[in-house]
Amino acid sequence: MVEVERKYQMLMNSLLLLFFLFFSCHQSEKKIQEKIENETFNTEKFSKPDFKINQLQLREESSVNNFYPQNIRLLDNLRYSPVIAFTDKEKKEYLLAYQYEGDVKNSFSCFEVGYLKDDPKLEKDVTETKYDNFNTESGLKLGMTLEEITNLKGSDYKVEKKSDEEIIKYIIDNPDDPKIKQYEMPPYFMEFYLKDNKLYKILFGFEYP
Structure with missing residues (x-):
């Protein structure tokens, strides 16, 4: 027994x-498969840059004539490089067009869009335009959610968290990339600043040399 x-x-x-x-x-086996799927997912490269805000285009000096066909003042005390400051016709949003050292007149290498209430020191320097708001050629605009951004730009981004905000950054750092090769500039980037999952500031263009 x-x-x-x-x-x-x-x-x-x-x-x-x-x-x-x-x-x-x-x-x-499941973990390996998940890792492979994640690696495949993360290898997607950002390939959807924007170059325009309304009718104003990066590195294209003639585009300012369509955007604002009057004399404009270059300001050198607001950001790390001289900028031209615009606002929409309701004075709710601002647009800064950055002119880097070496840029020709009315040629801009970076754009910044935000709410004027968040940067009140700009109020005395902005030039009012005819636009209801500022948006890029792919439809990016203030107030969007992260999901709406990634639907337009994809998932190949980095996230930086600072207290109550998130900064989402896309970058193209290959100078031979066909989307940016013609500009012969440093890396291209897009940065999106969100609070409570709402976009309140956009920067995009070329890194400062």
Whole structure:
């Protein structure tokens, strides 16, 4: 009787060991598959840059004539490089057009869009335009959610969190990329600043040399 019980216990132990090995292999295979899927997902490269705000275009000096066909003042005390400051006709949003060192007159290498209430020091320097709001050629505009941004721009971005805000950044750092090669500039980037999942500031263009 004791021998039968011992053999039975050995059999049960063997079955439990087999079950454990099968479960472990299954879990390992699942993790490997998930890792492969994630790696495949993360290898998607950002390839949807924007170059225009309304009718104003990066690195295209003639586009300012369509956007605002009057004399405009370059300001050198607002950001790290001289800018021209615009606002929509309701004075709710601002647009800064950055002119880097070496840029020709009315040629801009970076754009910034935000709410004027968030940067009140700009109020005395902005030039009012005819536009209801500012948006890019792909439809990006203030007030969008992260989901709406990623639907337009994809998932190849980096996230930086600062207290109650998130900064989402896309970048093209290959100078031979066909989307930016013609500009012969440093890396192209897009940055989106969100609070409570609402977009309140956009920067995009070329990195400062």
